[in-house]
Amino acid sequence: MHSSLLADAPAIREPRYAPVAHVTRGGVIEGIHYGSVVVLDSDGDVRLSIGDIETACYPRSALKPVQAVAMVRAGLPLDGALLSLAMGSHSAEEHHLAGARLILERAGLTEDDLRNVPDLPYAPAVRDAWVREGRGPSRLAQNCSGKHAAMLYLCKLSGWPLETYLDPAHPLQTAIAETVGELTGQHIAHVTVDGCGAPLFSVSLHGLARAAARIATAAPDTAERRVADALRLHPEMASGTGRDTAELMRAVPGLLAKDGFEGIQMAALPDGSAVAVKIADGADRARIPVTAAALAWAGADPRLLVGFEGEPMTGGGRPVGGIRPVPLLNPPTAPAPA
Template sequence: MYSSSLVDAPLIREPLHAPVAHLLRGGVIEGIHYGSVVVLDTGGQVQLQLGDIEAAFYPRSALKPVQAVAMVRAGLPLDGELLSLAAASHSGEERHLAGTRRILDLAGVTEDDLRNVPDLPFDPFVRDSWVREGRLPSRLAQNCSGKHAAMLYACRLNSWPLDGYLDPAHPLQQAIAEIVEDLTGQRIAQVTVDGCGAPLFSVSLHGLARAAARITTAVAGTPEALVADAMRDHAEMASGSGRDVAALMRAVPGLLAKDGFEGVQVAALPDGRAVAVKIADGANRARVPVAAAALGWAGVDPGLLTEFQGEALLGGGRAVGCVRPVRSLEPVVVPACA
């Protein structure tokens, strides 16, 4: 089972990534996506590893469930769809904006107190609608606004200063760092700034998978279980309509999944099986089928994963190939490529 003792921080080095997916066109390997993959069994033991699962890397938004757990441990009273939104990389749909406003109202603060970067909605259709309507980038529309609103709420509840809540030395961020180390089981290697402006903690891919498994296997009613239940029950609040990560949670019973920029994916089942993926070039077209293949390798019914095998490559308007995970990620049903 999982140990509560911390190991040393992962080494900061050039990751020794390996091929994880082939770009096949007309039966020829046209390109190769490199990356790293880890699969854990129910006891937390590594059952499969490709590439470098121990080097320091940035999980990006795949770490948001851990950040949400830290805030709940600090007294954040959210549950359901608002707690899911606190762990979200949302699409900027109206429900996401409305939910973020509700969190701000509960905290007794306003959008002006947010310190995430102004942006247009993440979802391309919603973003195009904003542009047509002449709406400008806003902190509310930026995909991390739910997390930032929850951070302000946690600060208010603990009488921590609102100013500087993104400073790594702020009590909130110190509390989050402590839980990152607790759930990953390792010291943080490096702290930098994520795209939204919040501190970003470097751990290993192995540590990220371990954290996800600890969240999904936690006892009911604990902060970990509350976050897992909220995200699974309100998958679209943690992402958005049409997002692959929400569809994956709907397709696989009990699965908790979170994606992150630069080709990161983590997913865990209630029995502790977990997978984590990093695509070296950050390509989503490889992230999705590789994560699905890793879940298949972990024992998820391949029939539940068919819609996540990747989009077909087109030539002249017809399918002539696909992105296919490498053979070592089998057993899983993989698409036949032209």
């Protein structure tokens, strides 16, 4: 899409968040999570809007499928599990580490060529085992290593500089920025640095939902379709065993979904209905319950979403409450027959 056809960049301002989830205990609302939610129908029209869906926000890792589309368009020769890993926020399980090493080996590179920040594994159980084994932070264990390995592989194939692949002016990053604009349908509001060291592009929550829909409904033999197929078939490679976004994709046939730090989630159904969620305080505990409610609004079968209501609040070791999406997120019901 030519840049002149893109909508203006979203405004950078204090978001006008609204309540999206109640934390209840004993029938009393003990806490409130604020945020923003957008639900698009299959035609791309806004079906539900809560909070501020047009202000600039950082999609964080929820933008990784868009980054992957850009890389595939530029010639990244990955498919299947390795392409899913290239858009992953992985748990550093052994298959994640092996996949990242394989991508680097195909490029003739090693872990030393990565420029992401060394870290311990993201998943608590994997991290605990890692520490018990006396292992320290590493670039390979950091949850974005698959993306960084894929970036280096594409740079090597394209003859682009390796040392500066994270510079926003690098050919790789300018190609990614162009695809972000095209798929979100808007100019980028701001560029900063993500936690892993890669450029991070600010768009609106509405734009993120548009991008999810466009990837989910892409025609065969397109970069978008390759990315969608890889993520749908190998959701655990983009996250990890037992991780909520992978479990959600397994539960809802054809669902495309990716989460990000600070309470971000995008998801799209095969018909192009899409949702994007931002929890204002970044609390992960509200992200999936709100996303599940939004997906029901988008047309997903609510029976498939049972189990994604969030962890119960306990008192004395027994459930006494939980996290409940606000009433506005209750999906509309069909009118009763006359």
